[in-house]
Amino acid sequence: MLGKLMKYEIKATGRIFFPLFLALLIFATITRLLSSIGPEAWDTPAVISMVIYGIIMVGMFVMTLLMMIQRFYKNLLSDEGYLMLTLPVKPWQHIVSKLLVSMLWIVASIFTAFISSLVIALKKGDLTKGITEFTALYHRAVQELGSSVYIWSFEIIIMLLISLASGILVIYASIALGHLFNRHKMLATFGAFIVLSTLTQIFFTFLGMVPGATYLSNLHISANDILGMQRIAHLAMVGGIIFNALLCSAYLAITNFILSKRLNLE
Amino acid sequence: MSAILECSGLTKQFGKKEALSGVNIKVERGQIVGLLGPNGSGKSTLIKLANELLTPTSGTILIGGKKPGVDTKKIVSYLPERTYLNDWMRVNQLIEMFSDFYENFNPEKAYDMLKSLKINPDDRLKTMSKGTKEKVQLILVMSREAELYLLDEPIGGVDPAARDYILQTILRNYNEKATVVISTHLISDIENILDYVIFINQGQVVLTSSVDDIRDEKGKSVDSLFREVFKC
Numbered sequence: 001m002l003g004k005l006m007k008y009e010i011k012a013t014g015r016i017f018f019p020l021f022l023a024l025l026i027f028a029t030i031t032r033l034l035s036s037i038g039p040e041a042w043d044t045p046a047v048i049s050m051v052i053y054g055i056i057m058v059g060m061f062v063m064t065l066l067m068m069i070q071r072f073y074k075n076l077l078s079d080e081g082y083l084m085l086t087l088p089v090k091p092w093q094h095i096v097s098k099l100l101v102s103m104l105w106i107v108a109s110i111f112t113a114f115i116s117s118l119v120i121a122l123k124k125g126d127l128t129k130g131i132t133e134f135t136a137l138y139h140r141a142v143q144e145l146g147s148s149v150y151i152w153s154f155e156i157i158i159m160l161l162i163s164l165a166s167g168i169l170v171i172y173a174s175i176a177l178g179h180l181f182n183r184h185k186m187l188a189t190f191g192a193f194i195v196l197s198t199l200t201q202i203f204f205t206f207l208g209m210v211p212g213a214t215y216l217s218n219l220h221i222s223a224n225d226i227l228g229m230q231r232i233a234h235l236a237m238v239g240g241i242i243f244n245a246l247l248c249s250a251y252l253a254i255t256n257f258i259l260s261k262r263l264n265l266e
Numbered sequence: 267m268s269a270i271l272e273c274s275g276l277t278k279q280f281g282k283k284e285a286l287s288g289v290n291i292k293v294e295r296g297q298i299v300g301l302l303g304p305n306g307s308g309k310s311t312l313i314k315l316a317n318e319l320l321t322p323t324s325g326t327i328l329i330g331g332k333k334p335g336v337d338t339k340k341i342v343s344y345l346p347e348r349t350y351l352n353d354w355m356r357v358n359q360l361i362e363m364f365s366d367f368y369e370n371f372n373p374e375k376a377y378d379m380l381k382s383l384k385i386n387p388d389d390r391l392k393t394m395s396k397g398t399k400e401k402v403q404l405i406l407v408m409s410r411e412a413e414l415y416l417l418d419e420p421i422g423g424v425d426p427a428a429r430d431y432i433l434q435t436i437l438r439n440y441n442e443k444a445t446v447v448i449s450t451h452l453i454s455d456i457e458n459i460l461d462y463v464i465f466i467n468q469g470q471v472v473l474t475s476s477v478d479d480i481r482d483e484k485g486k487s488v489d490s491l492f493r494e495v496f497k498c
Binding site: 001004007008012015075079080081082083085086087088089090182260261262263264265 | 280281314317318319320321336337339340342344346348349350351352354363366367368
C-alpha cells in the first residue's frame with residue numbers, strides 16, 4: 001500500500017516538478033548558446049535568459065518547500081482528506097509516503113540545479129579535468145583514511161538524508177498540531193513550529209551535557225593520532241545519526257497520533 | 267453474522283459541546299436505512315465516527331464487529347457531504363486509483379454509469395460543475411461492492427431529475443447482503459426506498475423503527491412522523 005500511495009503522490013507532484021526541471025534545463029541551454037555566440041558575452045538576450053534561468057532556479061526551490069507543505073495539508077487535512085483518510089491504509093503510511101516523495105523532489109531539484117549549472121558553465125575539457133581531480137582526491141582520501149572512506153561516505157549520506165527527513169517531519173508535526181486548533185490554524189502551526197524547534201534545540205543542548213559527550217570532549221588526542229581522531233569523529237557521526245533518527249520518530253509519532261486519534265476535518 | 271453497524275453508549279464531544287451523547291443503535295444487514303434528523307443533529311458526526319475520521323470520546327462503534335480501521339475501510343463505501351476530489355485528475359484516473367486501493371471496486375460498473383449520465387471519463391474534475399462532481403463521487407462510491415454504504419446527504423446538492431437517477435443507482439447497485447445508510451433531511455424524496463429509519467436529534471436517537479411499522483401501527487408516512495417528532 002505504501003508503494004501505491006507513493007505512486008499517486010509522485011503523479012500528483014511530478015506534474016509540477018517535471019516541467020520546472022525541464023524549463024530550468026532549457027533556459028540553461030539557451031543562456032549557454034546565447035552567451036557563446038557574440039564576442040562580448042553579456043549582450044542583452046543572454047542577460048535576459050540568465051535572469052529567467054535564475055528566477056526558475058529560485059522558483060524551483062521555493063516550489064519544493066511549498067509543495068511539501070501544501071501536499072500534506074491539502075491532501076490529508078482539507079476536503080481531500082475525506083478521500084485519502086478513508087482509503088484502507090494506515091495513517092503512518094500516508095505520512096511516510098509524503099515524506100519520501102518530498103525528499104525525492106528535494107534531492108532531484110538539487111541534482112537538476114547542479115546539472116543546469118554544468119550546462120551553463122562547463123567549458124571544453126572541464127569534464128575530464130573534473131574527473132581527474134575527483135579521482136585524485138579519491139585516491140588521496142583512500143591513502144589517508146584507508147577503507148573507512150566508504151564508511152565515511154555512507155555515514156555522511158545517511159546523515160544528510162536523515163537531517164532532511166527530520167526537517168520535513170518537524171513541519172508535518174507542526175501542521176498537525178496546528179490542526180488541533182479550531183481557529184487561527186495558521187498561527188497555531190507557526191507557534192507549533194517554533195515550540196518544536198526550541199524543544200529540539202534544548203534536546204541537543206542537553207545531549208552535550210550527558211556524561212558520554214563530556215567524556216568525548218575531554219579526551220586528549222594529539223593531532224597526529226589520525227586513527228584516534230577518526231574513531232571520535234565516527235562516534236560523533238553515528239551519535240548524530242541516532243539522535244536525528246530519534247527526533248524523526250518523535251515527530252512522526254506526534255503526527256501519526258493526531259492523524260489517527262485527534263483528527264477533525266472541517 | 268454480527269450486525270453491520272453497532273453503537274453502544276457512543277459519545278462524541280467537541281470541546282464542551284456534545285455532538286453525540288450515548289447513542290445506542292444496531293443496524294442489521296441487508297436493508298436501506300434512513301438516518302434522519304434536522305441540521306446539526308449529529309448525523310455527519312455518526313458517519314464520520316464510522317469512518318475513523320473522528321475518534322469517539324467514549325463508547326464504542328463497531329462495523330461488522332470490528333472497530334473502525336483498515337479492515338472496516340475495506341468494506342465500507344463512504345460518500346461525504348462535500349466534494350473531496352482533487353481538481354487536477356481526470357475521471358478515468360480516479361477510477362484507476364479506486365481500483366488500485368479497493369479490491370471490491372468494479373470499474374465496468376463505473377464506466378457504465380458514467381455513460382448513462384453522459385459524463386466523459388477523459389474530463390478533468392476542474393472543468394466540471396459542482397453537481398457533476400457530486401455525481402462522479404456517487405458513481406465511484408456505488409461502484410464498490412461494499413458491505414456497508416454510508417451516504418451522507420447524497421441528494422442535497424443535485425437537481426430533482428438527477429436525484430431520481432441517484433436513488434435508482436443506489437437501489438440498483440446494492441446487493442441483498444449489503445446495507446445502505448442514507449443521511450438526509452429531505453425525507454419525502456427517499457421515503458419510498460427506505461426499510462428502516464433512525465431519527466436523531468441533538469445528538470440523541472429519538473426513534474428507531476421499520477418503515478412498515480410506522481405505516482401500519484401509526485398510519486403515517488415517515489415524512490409526517492418526522493414533522494411531528496421534530497416540530498419546532
